[in-house]
Amino acid sequence: MSAALRIENLYAGYGQAGVLEGVSISVEPGEIVSVVGANGAGKTTLLNTIAGINRPSSGRIVFDGVDIGHLRAHQLPARGLALVPEGGRLFPFMTVQENLEMGGFSRRGSPEFRTALHDVTTLFPILRERREQYAGHLSGGERQMCAIARAVMSDPKLIMLDEPSVGLSPKMVGEVFLLVERLARTRGLTVVLVEQNVQEALAVSDRAYVIDHGRIVREGASADLASDAAIQAAYMGL
Numbered sequence: 001m002s003a004a005l006r007i008e009n010l011y012a013g014y015g016q017a018g019v020l021e022g023v024s025i026s027v028e029p030g031e032i033v034s035v036v037g038a039n040g041a042g043k044t045t046l047l048n049t050i051a052g053i054n055r056p057s058s059g060r061i062v063f064d065g066v067d068i069g070h071l072r073a074h075q076l077p078a079r080g081l082a083l084v085p086e087g088g089r090l091f092p093f094m095t096v097q098e099n100l101e102m103g104g105f106s107r108r109g110s111p112e113f114r115t116a117l118h119d120v121t122t123l124f125p126i127l128r129e130r131r132e133q134y135a136g137h138l139s140g141g142e143r144q145m146c147a148i149a150r151a152v153m154s155d156p157k158l159i160m161l162d163e164p165s166v167g168l169s170p171k172m173v174g175e176v177f178l179l180v181e182r183l184a185r186t187r188g189l190t191v192v193l194v195e196q197n198v199q200e201a202l203a204v205s206d207r208a209y210v211i212d213h214g215r216i217v218r219e220g221a222s223a224d225l226a227s228d229a230a231i232q233a234a235y236m237g238l
C-alpha cells in the first residue's frame, strides 16, 4: 500500500531563519501518527508547510500520490487534506452550525452535505445540543470538537491536528483524543497529530516521530516510545 502522506527531506522556515532541517515522515492510510516535541521544535511550521500556508524551501510533500509542495492552502481541502489549526480558529460570531457549514462549503447544496452534517453531529452529540450557540461561547473542549467536526465536514482523507490538547483539562484532553481515535477507526481517516502533550499523544497514536529543533530525532511504535526511559525523562516528566 502506498503512503497516504510522505514528507521527504523537508526544509522550511521564515525568511532567512531555517526551522525544519530535513524532515522525513511517512504516514500509512488509516494510521494515527503523532509528531511530538517541545515548544518551538517546529511542529506548527511542519503542519503549516504541509497545509500550504508556509512554503517549503526544499524537499517533497506527497499526499495521496501527488506532489502537493507547490499547492496553496485553499487548494488542499478539495483534495482531501484538512488542517485543524491550534486553538481551532472558529468564527466566534457564527453559530456552531454555521461554523460546521463553513467546513462543508465546497459541497454546499450537494446531497452529501446534509448527510455530512448529520454524521458529524452524531459523532459529536454535544455540537447538536449547542448548534444555535455562538462558537465564541463554547468551552475549550467544545471549541476543539467543533473545529475538528468542521474539518471533517470537508470529507477529508487525512486530517492534521495542531495541539488539540492546548488549554484543556486532562479529562477534556481524554475526551477529545477518544473522539479523534473513533474518527480514525470508524471513518478510516488518516490522522497526523502534533502535540507537546507527549504522554496523551503516544497513548492515542499508532506510531510517532519526535521532533527537536526542526529534526526528527526518534521514530517508532508509540507504545515503544512511551516506555522508553529517555523519552519519559525528556518529555513526560517521569
Ligand SMILES: Nc1ncnc2c1ncn2[C@@H]1O[C@H](COP(=O)(O)OP(=O)(O)O)[C@@H](O)[C@H]1O
Pocket: 014, 017, 019, 037, 038, 039, 040, 041, 042, 043, 044, 045, 046
Ligand atoms: N511567523 C514566524 N516568524 C518567524 N519565526 C517563527 C514564526 N513562527 C514560528 N517561528 C519560529 O519557528 C520555530 C518553530 O516554531 P513552531 O513551528 O511554532 O514550533 P512548535 O509548534 O513546535 O511550538 C520557533 O523558533 C519559532 O520562534
Ligand SMILES: [Mg+2]
Pocket: 043, 044, 045, 086, 162, 163
Ligand atoms: Mg505549535
